[in-house]
Amino acid sequence: MEKLRIGIVGYGNVGRAVELSLRQNPDMMAAVVLTRRDPRGIRTLTPGLMASSIEEAERYASEVDVAVLCGGSATDLPVQGPAMASIFNTVDSYDNHPRIPEYFAAVDSAARRGRRTAIVSTGWDPGLFSLIRLLEEAVLPEGTDYTFWGPGVSQGHSDAVRRVEGVRDARQYTIPIEDTVARVRSGEAPSLSTRERHLRRCYVVAEEGADPGEIREKIRSMPNYFADYDTKVSFISQEEMERSHNRMPHGGFVMRAGKTADGTGHVLEFRLKLDSNPAFTASVLLAYARAAYRLHQEGAIGARTVFDVPPAHLSPKTPEEIRRSML
Known part of the structure; x- marks a missing residue:
């Protein structure tokens, strides 16, 4: 072959x-x-x-x-x-x-x-979740989409934090807000802002002499990544990073809550639980x-x-x- x-x-x-x-x-x-x-x-x-x-x-x-x-x-x-x-x-x-x-x-x-x-x-x-969003909307046209990421390490967001001046190493965890997930699973179909869906937690190893306050502000104000979320930035040592944040689990789920033509309610859900992103x-x-x-x-x-x-x-x-x- x-x-x-x-x-x-x-x-x-x-x-x-x-x-x-x-x-x-x-x-x-x-x-x-x-x-x-x-x-x-x-x-x-x-x-x-x-x-x-x-x-x-x-x-x-x-x-x-x-x-x-x-x-x-x-x-x-x-x-x-x-x-x-x-x-x-x-x-x-x-x-x-x-x-x-x-x-x-x-x-x-x-x-x-x-x-x-x-x-x-x-x-x-994007990728598999994108396909599921399309399928769920196609088969349940009257409804609302919800995508929840995590809990886990986002490679793209961690990379974005590492590109901030003064950052030596970083991990970013995306965490779904549990009460919000429960509301969707119950069939409530709430209208949610970006901030109501997820928390973001950043663990940062700063370069020697870097200003932690300046780094924190640059991260929290980063458009498309952190500006629209409640974001907590914690500074740790390289040793703690290697000891406590050396794995890269992730996952999440795509959900759609809606109704079919007879008025009955439905909740569709596709989930991934990944040991290594x-x-x-x-x-x-x-x-x-x-x-x-x-x-x-x-x-x-x-x-x-x-x-x-x-x-x-x-x-x-x-x-x-x-x-x-x-x-």
Whole structure:
């Protein structure tokens, strides 16, 4: 079987998780790691897998079937998404929800110039949760959507905090407000503000000499990430960070409360409980990498989202096997 050649762009938590996840996908193999860091300092987990500078990406255009972009949404992907989509077929997990339309447009333009296929904003939210929101609304048109994240570590928000000047390390926990969740599950269908749905808790290791008050204010006022939430910022040592915040659990649920035409009430719910946010995100990215390759083989050019991908394209099974075992 000819294997799909995967380029891993970025070698942080998600990049390493993608490399590991390839072991569960026998139709794929790692082709190269592309990094902003000095590639001589990269030690990959796969024997013989080479790391190279992201500046040399074009050298690998004929050696990579799909590039999986593993950078953060705050500063990495807005630059790397369009740049890589002009060279490779790509998938990413861009998760700054309000800015997805403009990100999609930038990647779409680049992918069309390069005659490539790019699937943006995969992962679990956006991604799987997005699909569930669409399905729930389609089957229950009279109703209200609710998405609750956590409790768990948000990679994108943690990355955004780490980019604040004076921050050495950080973890951000998203926590659903329990009373609010209970109201939705009861079928109440309340109207909720952003602040009524979640709390945000940030644990920060500050650089020596940095002003904690200034860091706290920059975090709390950050648009699209923290400004609309009750956000608590706590400063801790690097030792406590490594001891108490070294795992990355996450999850959440998508709910819709509404009525069918006979006036009866219904609550739909889809839940994820993840021991490792990076590991699960990597698994989703690789399923969509398979889909991106298949779409490209079918002649699809430009950017796509999870809404545009046939579910069967995610599976390594044949259509016959899927109909026989899952329908």
